[in-house]
Amino acid sequence: MSIAALLCCVALLFVLSVMSATTNRLFNASIPVYAACFVLSLIMLWGGIGHLLTSAADMEMVLPIGLAWTGAHFKLDALAAFFLVIVNLGVAAASFYALGYGRHEEAPHRVLPFYPAFIAAMNLVVLAGDAFTFLFAWEFMSLTSWALVMAHHREKENLHAGYVYIVMASFGTFMLLLAFALLAGPHGHYVFSEMRHNPVLSWRAALVLFLALLGAGSKAGIYPLHVWLPLAHPAAPSHVSGLMSGVMTKVAVYGFIRIVFGLLGGSGENGGMAVLTLGGITAVMGVLYALMQHDLKKLLAFSTVENIGIIFIGLGLALVFKTNGQDAFAALAFTAALFHVFNHSLFKSLLFFGAGAVQTAAQTRDMERLGGLIHRMPQTAFVFLVGCAAISALLPFNGFASEWLTFQAIIQGPVPSHWGLKMLVPASGAMLALAAALAAACFVKVYGIVFLGRPRTEKAKNAVETDRFSLTAMFMLALLCLLAGIFPGFVINVLTPTVREMTGAHMPHHAEGLTLVPVSAVRSSYNGLLVFAFMVFSAGLVALLARRLGGGTPRRAPAWDCGFPLEDPQTQYTAESFAQPIRRVFGRSLFRASERVEMPPPGSSAPARLVQESHDAAWEGIYDRISSRVFCVAERMDRFQFLSIRHYLGIVFLSLILLLGVLALWF
Template identity: 45%
Template sequence: MSLTTLLTPTLSMDTALHLAGLAVVLALLSSVVSLAAKRAPWVLRRVATPLLGCVGLAALAAGVLALLVGEVVTVTLPLGLPWLPWHIRLDALSGFFLAVIGVVTCAVGLYGPSYVRGFEHGKDSLTALGGFSGLFLTGMLLVVLADDAFLFMVAWELMSLSSYFLVAFHHEHAENRRAAFLYLLMAHVGGLMILLAYGVLAAFGDSFAFVDLRAAPVPTVWAGVAFALAFMGFGMKAGLVPLHAWLPEAHPVAPSHISALMSGVMLKVAVYGFIRVCFDLIGQIQWQWGVVVLAIGCLSALFGVLSALMQTDLKRLLAYSSVENLGIIFIALGLSLVFLSADFTELGALAFVAALYHCLNHALFKGLLFLGAGAILHGTRERDLDQMGGLLRRMPWTGLFFLVGVLSISALPPFNGFVSEWLTFQAALQAWQLDSGVLRSLIPIASAVLALTGALVAVTFVKVYGIAFLGQARSRHVRRAHRGPWGMLAGQGLLAVLCLALGVLPTWVIGLIDAVPRQVLGDGLPQAGAYGWLWLTPVSPQTASYSGPLVVLMLAGIGLTAFWGLNHLWAKGAAVRWVRRGDAWDCGFAPPSPRMQYTATSFAQPIRRVFGLLFQIEESVTTQEDGSTRHRLRIRDRFWGLLYLPIARAVESSARRVVRLQSGNVRVYLGWTLATLVGLLWIIT
């Protein structure tokens, strides 16, 4: 706290707001500058993309400052419609998400220049890439700053539309165009639901400003309707199952640094929207909402990770893993809703902090992994895991940073993913305090799902790392991979260091995040850092404690002592001291060739067999005429057949019926118009 008191007199919320404004202006500037990229392609690499890094820095500074000061500042802009000016508000919640956006954008700013260089000689439009990247960031920044539904929706649509153009960036491939269209469609259905949710609230608040919506006396039933609409709308953007179908199609096809922004940051903006509307604006929380969120979160987590496990395309795998991580975030949010509805504010705050912590962590490690996937794509032109292998020796730094990302996302101590999972479990373990027996027994089941998910994530990412970075190269172009420029490594390195830091020093981070639940829920986690920065004690030291710094210290200390002791003290004789290299033994069979290695497909085979019922799997082995055999495997999402295709068919058949109105006769059209007008007038009067 001494830092806060030191900074408060000199730095205030106004400074934070100015920094946030600066970030928005810089993002727009980056977008405008990119217009010149048609004439001078270097503009994108030298000016527009580094500007994104500055946007990130400004947003990060604004966010951290807002969290440190912990107050609220609002301002009304002379923009928008005459009777609907735009309201801006910067509070702890916005500040936290500004920081999440900022930190990933910083890394993208470091990484991007070398990555976009590859496009300078291609056919793709650099103006589109730079212009829409800037607009995309502007949209995300404005969403978290908006203080009225009008500006929120404008910014939301700006974010959705500009990211559509980024998804469609490589539009020469038909499947990319299809992915982009699906994304556009679902983003708009989602946007419509959010609009309706605001509409329900505005009907009782008589205004679109969040201040009035917050104070609106909404009856319980209508609050439930608004919650359902908001959950569906934001859930669609967050990629929750079963509304996830667009995500694994759209995220992988964008350029990698944009994929990092979409998966790492844009999904978090959806989480922000959900928290803003459900926790802050609606306010009167029912336990049923918590149960629904918990159930959908569990479904997304488990289905997401199993789908990720089945993939062989690296970027697609990462996209499915985002579905899983958003599931974990919503499990924590669901726990928070359940505790809040039963008036356990402190436990609600614990689960809420766990959700926010996981938001931040996911932004960091998923950003890192997408940047790593981009570096592999840059160095080998390959996205298919089954063609990779042995990259750790060709790209040692990328390999090291990717390993940090893998360990973090697998929730292994002492990295950051572990801390948020630990907090979520701690919240779930307080379920015994609830009065309702149903809730008491639902929460353990949710925590079992979370545990299974965590373990399966480890399988998924052992597969990714083992197949891509270890072993021997499975194709020629992967054998000749090049290391990649320093800028790209710096971007990944920044995120990797943060992944470790957030795992080792959770007490500081929670001290910073704590301002958010204190503002939104009215209670924080005063206990979390009560025993100094060394100990994380979310409830009380008797209940649970974790010391990240000491775990790291002991792991490193014992490991290095063992290494030094065995290699330098024990193995003194020259004969045993040096490690000799030879061929692999492999049970004494023929020297192993790269083709004998397990592939990503074969690695996942046992899991595919155990959980195969959840997917539509077509597998066949056929013998060709020349005697060779071919293995075919096709895995499809069951939700396509269960949900999407029926809806698509219904839309098509109803469209065919509506077509009958189209006779081509103007008089009939005028008749319809008149009938509609009369009908509307009748409804109004």
């Protein structure tokens, strides 16, 4: 498929957006809009997959719009094609899910016009071939997603989320603008292919890497730039949350890869170390935040932060290996990162869709008010379990395959000569392992509290299974999670042109697509299908034996009553109970968490209370300080609002004299 056809699809999405904006007063157009988005994204998905499978040559196109003399450049290469697949796979699933979910939307006229525009903007970012088009599409993506976050703007929490989001998004775009300005150089090469042939050197390259980390990292959710993410993602309607978490953060990763790998051509050793360190910190901090969180969608958003950390560990390793000339290992780490990008987009969309189904069924996202949904929503519970297993990197799902590959890059990679790297590479491995283990604990908590046990409220008790469209979308994603876990070799074969384009090498071709061999078959290999067959076989055997030996009919008993037949569901284990041990271990140092018991004075009838406190170091250490400084300066500057005319004239006069004085001294 040519790039012109892809751009036509994008243009159609814009038309769709305008049309739904004009007709939304007349009727609720949610079904036609989502159906059209679904079809268009399938077409673009086909284009992306076709480009990857046939290893077609790069396609470019220049349209006479945008900046004068430059025009708008569009380019489809292997990297863009891969992210085109990620974006449109997520969009197709979200649109299909929304065919059912969209019916519950109270204010469709605030969602429908922005949804196609948001999709179009994400596709444009990926297809952009020059800095101006890229930044325009990037900012457009930010603004449309902001509008979607603000869809339910009557809730106070959402207003705050929208405010923080737009501040962070403008900050990120500004940083990217500076990065592109440096890349363009004094001659103004704004087209990506020109930038590539005019590399920037020394401290400028380091600065570009730093700005790209700030700009793309704030969108992706790198610690400590992640603060907007757990606020904004849950505020949007669930299919949009899924898109923002599963897809938009990946577009940000694309931006980082495009700048650092594509335009900068790698970074120095220090740059790679910085990315690696940040990735490790982000992974661990993200999952710790997630563990403490009891709002289902916020928890998923924090888990996105963790997964972005895992992706950046892979990218950092690729940068380090590439600097040292070990292209094969760079290709391995880069493949692992891209594979995890793909996997995370699948299971995070799935989990957000599941959370949306739970939210509409039980009308709350607070985990302490859910429970026992496995009996009321059995199919949702099943696909959610698949998502939880995949994100916890359990066999045989796709999360395992990509995290295993990252580990292989860490363990089997050559011992680096740099002393810092000697410590940092194993340390990042330890961080990754810690994050993976904590993530598993986190999703045990999610599944146990939300779906198992007894319902904690009446609403949770009366929940019913969600609609067919939502279920179909979730089942498709769950199936893809399983398939990508069983046949990882196939995914890696598809990734080959992208990896070769960015790192100069690629992993060995997997002929049958079954056994995954990162370095050599002697050292390690992984066959997903074999593991899956073994699991099915042994689980079936155990089930059979249990059925045979355990006697006839299964007995049903009240869940989780620990031998005490109390009726009150409050006696159950809670989400807080799950989080407490981990908060006690990590929380004291990282979150300055404290617990104390407040006893009432003797004679008082007040209840005793357990008071918990925790502090967010990122928020209090950075953002609160910045905002208080800004307010302080603003209040000092406030005095300039209340001067007399003569004083204003005096200021103008003095600055004029000052400038003239400088001029007089300068020449």
